[in-house]
Amino acid sequence: MSDAFFSKPRPFSKRKREDAPGSAPRQTRNGTSARGQTMSRGGKDRQNGRKGGSGAGRPQNKGKRRAEAEDEDLDEGDADHFDSDEVGSDEAEGVDEESEEEDELETPAQKRLRLSQMYLKSLEKDKEAEDFGFDAADLDRDIIAERLQQDVLEHTGKLHLNVASTLQLPIPSTSIFRTPAKGHRGCVTAAVASHDGHWLYTSSKDGAIMKYDLAAVSAHDPSASTSSTPGSESPLPRISRSAYFRKAVSDSQKRDAEKHQRFDTPQDKGKGKELAEGHTDEILDLAISHDGKTLASAGRDKVIGCWNVEGEGGKWSRGLGGHKDAVGSIAFRLGTNELYSSSFDRTVKVFDLSTLSYIETLFGHQDSILSIDALRGELAVTAGGRDKTVRFWKVMEESQLVFRGGGASRMRNVLDGAMEDEGVEDEERKRRRTQAEQRGPVKFVEGSIDCVAMVDDSTLLSGGDSGTICLWTVTKKKPIFRLDVAHGINEHDSESEGIIGTPRWITALSCLPYGDVFASGSWDGQIRLWKIDERLRSFSPLTTIDAPGCINSIQLIAPSLRPTRESQLSAVTVQGGKAGKDAAGSTATAPPAKNLVVVAATSKEPRLGRFMRFKDAKDGALVAVIPMA
Incomplete structure (x- = not known):
């Protein structure tokens, strides 16, 4: 690169040579030295001073005359060696221009990747x-x-964490922990842990958030608590409560309180009780930033709450508005403070919580968006509920890929804007074949896609009310693998129809980021762990975790x-x-x-309604610590 650089024709310097006009200046490979530039600049200044006559009226001693004589000899004898200081500056400007051109061709992500690889090689x-x-x-x-x-x-952006083969199964009972009984007053809708396994947060329909210390539990070693000597068993760690963020008071409640407020003395007037800041309605979802300093909460009050949870406590920072309906789900982009939110108003919004500012809105879904997930790339995946679509959002390109679940029909194609006969013949052929054979497992029609999870930047999972878990890739429109009735069938007695079996729908999905393990939840009293094939073509069951009640959220961290x-x-x-x-x-x-930590929110009611109630369930969070070899 240096030889090619110095072989280029360089522009002439501003000061032309008088002794050899038209001759090219002789330069070294590294350009003019610092000493040469200094001496040349000094000689030039002194020559300009003599021409202007600035020292004519001042006495000059012998030292000054000797210095001037040396400068004259230097300018006359070494004219070929030292040129004006513009030569060195031209070379520096050329180098800077080339480096700027190289930086323009390289994106910031590519630069970080290149510097990381260089650092690893040096190590x-x-x-x-x-x-x-x-x-x-x-x-x-x-x-x-x-x-x-x-x-x-x-x-x-590819799967690289092969954790499933290292899990020590089955899970001992001493590795399953629950939050204290005295907690939320309502249904627990979400539970999320910081990525370092230190803190645990739970939200509820009562509009409050609780913070727990999870450090001792996430670092728990089951082999240490199980010893051959009965008296040497170490006590099991516990999840301890650290902070409590109360529900805020709405404006109407404030006005009512001020209207009926009684004051004993005139001096006490205006000294009302300090009101809490936060959500004024149910909290439906939680998300924690990768550094563990910022907690985001999604509320039915159309507000996204931002909390500063650094340290043992927490403080309300600001509420972000913009959605016209309840915020159903939120997710942080890994390694950043960018937050993706989905709402019942059928839109996806992007926020930057480092500046607490709004970025943009994405449109496309035809029904309420019930779930959203994101990884390190500027990508997001959403589940559109009753529109039976999973959408893969490319935020930078402002485009989306649509994956359609359920069966095809002419009416649905017209509503979705597709061709009227697209996929209808295939569905009718399958239906006739099933009716003729009358064997094999029963397949239920999917009416809603309720949850999604990203495996890597090109692979995702979805689950819906048909009890089916589907594995998708961005290169195909249909799922590459599906498992029907993943959580079994619920049978109930009907007076008119007799015993009717309905599938238990998938209420929660979560995958270890860029890992080969994911978990699914329903209301059958079990959390199921699955292993993804190395080629990302299928998945198989690993183990189950007893969790009575409805599973409203799941998270996997390592x-x-x-x-x-x-x-x-x-x-x-x-x-x-x-x-x-x-x-x-x-x-x-x-x-x-080394542990894989499974965090789940269990409740007596579903997250988005009260149409079912499980009497034997407990409202709280369940934490399962699975040791890795």
């Missing part, structure tokens, strides 16, 4: 094994390397896959059973266990 060259102890600087460098490796893999300095310090041990020491001399503790 591979400088890496040296240590037999005893460790250095804090080396530890920080290793942590940065692991995080950059994770970021590089996530930026590829805190050990995102290393922190504290976890690395505790993981460092010295060979021979001795504890390691860092540069400061502090002794490291035992390494934390």
Whole structure:
């Protein structure tokens, strides 16, 4: 690159040479040296001073005359070696122009990826094994390397976390925890944990949010609590309550309170009780940012709540409006503060919570949007409820891919804007074949798609009221794999029809980001874990977790896959059973266990209604810790 650069014809300098007109200046490969530029600039200034006669009236000593003589000799004898300072500046400007051109051709994401790869290569060259102890600087460098490796893999947008084969099953009963009994007064609609496994948040129809300390539970090692000696068993950790965010008072309630407020003395007038800030109606969903500092809540009051939850407490930051109906679901884009929200007004909105500002609105669904999910890319997936579509949004391109669930019909094609006979013949042929054969599992018609989950940037899952879980890819319009009646059939006695069987619909779906494990929930009293095939063509059951009640939300996290300095310090041990020491001399503790944490919100009622009630269920959050080998 340098040879090609210096072989280009360069523009003439502003000051032309008098001794050799038309001759090209002789330059070194690195351009004029700093000393040459300084001396040339000094000689030029002194020559200009002599021409202008600035020193004619002042006495000059011998030192000044000697310096002027040296400058004259330098200008006359070394004219070929030193030119004006514009030569060096031209070269610097050329280099800057080329670097700017290279930066313009490279996107910020590509630049971060390139710098991460360069840093990893430099670490591979400088890496040296240590037999005893460790250095804090080396530890920080290793942590940065692991995080950059994770970021590089996530930026590829493909599945790369093969966790299913490392899970130690079945799950022991000592690894399942529940939140304290005294909690919300209403149905628990959502439960979400921070990505480091430290904090747990739950929301309810009572309009309040609770914060719990989950650090001891997420780092729990089931093998440590189960010992051969009965007296040496360690006590099980508990989920402890940390903070409580109350429901706010609406404007009408404020006016009523001021109207009926009584004051004993004139001095007490105007000193009303401080009112809480937050939602004034039911909270339907929660989402936590990747750094764990910002919590977002979706309310039936058409407001998206922003909470600053850094530390043990929490504070209301601001309520973001814009939706014309209840906000049904929200999701953060991984690694950023961009928030995607879906509403019953059939729109998707994008917000930036770092500045608490609105970005844009996306249109397309024909019915209430019940679920939304997002990963690291500027992509989002939504479930359109009764319009029976899953839409894959490309936010930057302002485009969408539509995946149609359920069966095709002429009436539906007309309403959806498709061709009238598109797919109708195939559906009629399947129906006739099923009626003729009268064997095999019963397939129920899908009337609504209620939940979605992204596996990676090109693969997604969906579930609906037919009890079917579908696996989709962006390259095909039909699901590449589907499992009918995933959570069984509910049988009930009808006076006119006898025993009728209906499928249990899928109420919640969640996948480990870029992993091969996902979980599904319904109201059959079990959370089911599934393993995705390596080729992303099918999935198979792994295990079940007992969870009585209706599962309103599910989340999968693996805190050990995102290393922190504290976890690395505790993981460092010295060979021979001795504890390691860092540069400061502090002794490291035992390494934390690698766990997959399943967080679910269980309730006596469904999230979006009260048409069913389960008496044996408990309102709260369930946390299952699954050890990994």
